Amino acid sequence: MAKAAKKSGRTSKEPVTRDYTIHLHKYMQKVSFKKRAARAVRVIRQFAGKVMLTKDVKVDTKLNKFLWSNGVRNVPRRVRIRLSRKRNEDEDAKEKMFTLVQHVPVESFKGLQTETVRDE
Numbered sequence: 001m002a003k004a005a006k007k008s009g010r011t012s013k014e015p016v017t018r019d020y021t022i023h024l025h026k027y028m029q030k031v032s033f034k035k036r037a038a039r040a041v042r043v044i045r046q047f048a049g050k051v052m053l054t055k056d057v058k059v060d061t062k063l064n065k066f067l068w069s070n071g072v073r074n075v076p077r078r079v080r081i082r083l084s085r086k087r088n089e090d091e092d093a094k095e096k097m098f099t100l101v102q103h104v105p106v107e108s109f110k111g112l113q114t115e116t117v118r119d120e
Contacts, residue, residue: 017117018116023077024040037072044059045101056094
């Protein structure tokens with residue numbers, strides 16, 4: 001029997017927007033105090049790149065302010081983010097798509113799941 005060619009659904013790179021909750025506390029284990037907020041930004045960048053399959057990740061200033069709001073040591077335990085994969089308008093860009101990461105303020109994280117957001 002010859003192996004059938006598998007079609008992977010992850011190869012299509014259409015513009016899409018999704019909301020995720022990241023549990024930052026588990027990434028902050030054994031990280032020195034003076035590196036925690038910077039590490040949180042780096043973890044969010046890595047997560048966005050992995051999930052949205054783009055190398056170009058742009059973090060919104062409001063998200064950055066939220067992560068640094070309690071200082072460098074006390075990073076929020078969880079954060080709700082909106083990942084938007086968009087087409088790169090820049091002509092000489094290496095990547096065709098980029099990911100914009102924005103903060104979504106929520107009252108409670110109870111019962112939240114990953115959701116696809118409808119673009120207008």
